[in-house]
Amino acid sequence: MVVSELCLPSLDGHSLGVTLREPARRALGVVLxxxxxxxxxxxxxxxxxxxxARGFAVVTYDYRGIGRSRPPRLRGFSATMLDWADLDVDSVTEWARQRWPDAPLLAVGHxxxxHAIGLCASSRHLTAAALVASHAGCLRFITPAVERWRATALLKLVCPLTSAMLGYVPSRRIGIGEDLPAGVARQWSRWTSLPRYFFDDPAVDAAQRFARVNTPLLILGFDDDPWATPxxxxxLASxxxxxxxxxxxxxxxxxxxxxxxxxxxxxxQHEATLWPTLLDWLEARAVAA
Incomplete structure (x- = not known):
């Protein structure tokens, strides 16, 4: 396996940090x-x-504002969750399609x-896709109640206040992942209060976007996941x-x-128990293609 770190310009020119893993032999397919x-x-x-190791070329990357795709300063940096889908995911997908024009193109979305797999126009190029712990993120779906209260405090108090005061959300200091651009936090906060998440945001037109996807989908959920509940x-699946x-x-x-x-x-720790469900499914779709 050969591992390479790249900088990929997105559709609007923002630089995305990308890591590419390529097998020693000809790739069975490409997984994003x-x-x-x-x-x-x-x-x-x-x-x-x-x-x-299964023979796939694999592309991992960070959305704009996150990890290796973060600018020197997040204060004042313009980005939304919809930018992640429409600019970053589409850019990575189109780049992979052009780099491996004859290989089956697959995606795993966490x-x-x-969500991005459903939202992106470039999903029409996918041979198959898997969604792991993906859900319509309405606050009312979160269980147990104590986790719902914690999520509500985060999304309705902490994110709006810190993004207004600092120009971004210092998630690292809070212990909830990478720092978030203010626009991402605000859009996420708004969607969580809508009855059907972003499907109720007319600016997104999510229902029509999702209806375009006609590729085979594997959807995985877990009974101890407090956020992605049935x-x-x-x-989301409907x-x-x-x-x-x-x-x-x-x-x-x-x-x-x-x-x-x-x-x-x-x-x-789940390599021998959970991963085969996903890896076998992707391999079967790539072989069939």
Missing amino acids: LHPATAVPERLYAPIADALA SFGG PGIDL HFTSARIERHHLSAKAVGSGPIGHFGFFRR
């Missing part, structure tokens, strides 16, 4: 790993290594990364009206390799 909100690409390094996953969906809601206790939650799927 779209991150969750405030999550740097390094979380996905272990599963990216496993995918490369949380917001799964009602939220149901709402808008993929043209896709062929295979869905699994897995029990952390039955799996037996420890807690999963919203982020744990990508940790190496």
Whole structure:
């Protein structure tokens, strides 16, 4: 496997930090790993290594404002979650399609990364895609109640106040991931209060975007995930009206390799238990293509 770090210009010229893993032999296909909100690409390094060992070329990256795609100063930096989808995800997808024009193109979206698969016009180029812990992020879907109160305080108090005072959200200091651009935090906060998340935001037109996706989808959820609960996953999945969906809601206790939650799927402790579900599915779709 050859690992390369690249700087990829997005559609509007912003530089994105990208890591490319290429197998020694001809790639079986290309897998794009779209991150969750405030999550740097390094979380996905272990599963990216496993995918490369299976023969895939694997692309991980950071959204603008995050990790290696962060500017010198976040104060005053203009970015929204919709920018992540329309500019960053589309840029990475189009770049990969041009670099490997004859290879099956697949994607794995974690949380917001799964949203982006539904939102992006470039998803029409995908052979297949998997959504891990992706859900309509309405606050009312979060359980238990104490986690819902914590999320409400974060999104309705901490994010608006700190973004107004500092020009960004210092998430690292709070212990909730990477710092967030103010526009990202504000848009996320607004969507969480809408009855159907961004499907109720007319500026997004999310329902029509999701309906364009006609590729096979694997949707994975976990019973100890307080954020991506079944009602939220149901709402998100219901808008993929043209896709062929295979869905699994897995029990952390039955799996037996420890807690999963919203982020744990990508940790190496689940390599032998959870990852084969995803890796086998992607490999089968690539081979079939």
